Amino acid sequence: MKKLTLLMTGLLFVLLLAACGSNSDTASGADEKEEKLTIEHELGTTEVAKNPEKIVTFDMGALDTLDKLGVDVTGVPQQTLPDYLSKYSGSDYENIGGLKEPDLEKIAEINPDVIFISGRQSDYYEQLSELAPTIFIGIDTTDYMNSFKKNTETIAQIVGKEEEAKTALTEVDDAIADLKAKAESMDGKALITLVNDGSVSAYGKASRFGVIHDVYGVPTVDETIESSTHGQSVGFEYISEKNPDYLFVVDRGAVVGKGASSAEKVLDNELVNSTTAAKENQITYLDPGYWYLSGGGLESEMEKVKEISDALK
The missing domain is CATH 3.40.50.1980 (Nitrogenase molybdenum iron protein domain)
Structure with missing residues (x-):
């Protein structure tokens, strides 16, 4: 009888410990959820x-x-x-x-x-x-990379993916370093444009697409382009006069307009075709999904680097 009593006491002790452990786990889970x-x-x-x-x-x-x-x-x-x-x-x-x-x-x-x-x-x-x-x-275009990294780290902290974000940001940094080295040794200068229906805007340093100059190190053909979200309105004569060696084009109509992309048709004229960029086949139509819609994302930033790197000779 004494043995049975001891056995029952032992079983009750084990059950009590299990219950305490379960309550502790539940409390811990609640605390984690409520952080x-x-x-x-x-x-x-x-x-x-x-x-x-x-x-x-x-x-x-x-x-x-x-x-x-x-x-x-x-x-x-x-x-x-x-x-x-x-x-x-x-x-x-x-x-x-x-x-x-x-x-x-x-x-x-x-x-x-x-x-x-x-x-x-x-x-x-x-x-x-x-x-x-x-x-x-x-994104703060005047401090692009720091802004992009801060946003990424903020999102990662909120969703508990800090290490994954850190690894991805390092990959972007490495890709940019390779592109900067390529840009430093390149000949020629570039002009960034956005085409919206029949109008054209130019973008320089510290602008919406200024990362090409500010971060990647690609020389600009015009240091005086005004910095703004919507760019500086320009004509085909301006493009011909500046005569860029590389012309980067974002087609807004391809992502927000109705119908097919129109940028290539808009820029297919005598003035633009007279530029070195056109003659040397160095006009690049950038993916507007990455550049216009989703800039500042881990994938879009990597793809943007790849597009510019592939365009440079």
Whole structure:
């Protein structure tokens, strides 16, 4: 009888330990789930839960980075996706409106844990912040790489992918170093343009596409181009006069306009064809998905480096 009593006491002790362990694990899991981060960004300071389950992003660069890190999202603006992120147009993902007109009702219905925005949605920051923690991660073109890296690290910290992001950023740095070495030894100068229907804009240093000059080290054909988001409006005479050795072209109409790309037709004229870039077959039509829609993403930044590197001789 004494042995039976001891056996029962032992079993109760084991069960008690197991219960305590289970309660401890549950508490630990709850604590981990409830961990909060304080994120400072251009539009304010936002407290957000680490490892959010429901992510909404208007910024295509953030979507690119999340995709690269293997983190799924709940909602995106489906009508403005670059081709390489087209899987997010499927029914598995919620459509949260346009880049400039968020669907606030749909976002409220989703009840996300975090919302990522950039410049086009900045006017809605207060309204979105009432629905969920909202973080601005737009790129600062005057300090491109530091801005890109900070945004990437912020996203990675929130979703618990710091090491993966660190590895990916190192790969981008290495690719840029190779491109800079190539640019330093190149002959000739470049002009960056954006074609929108029949109009042409030029971009120089510290501009939307100025990373080509500022970071990659490709010489510019014109040091006086005004720095702005929309570029400096120019004519074909300007392109002919500057006579770039390399002409880089972003076709806005290919991603936001209706119908087929028009940039090649717009630039196929006597003045542009008189340039060294045209004569030496050194006009490069850059992928607008990477350059216009999703700049600042881990994949897009690597692909941009590759495009410019491949273009240089």
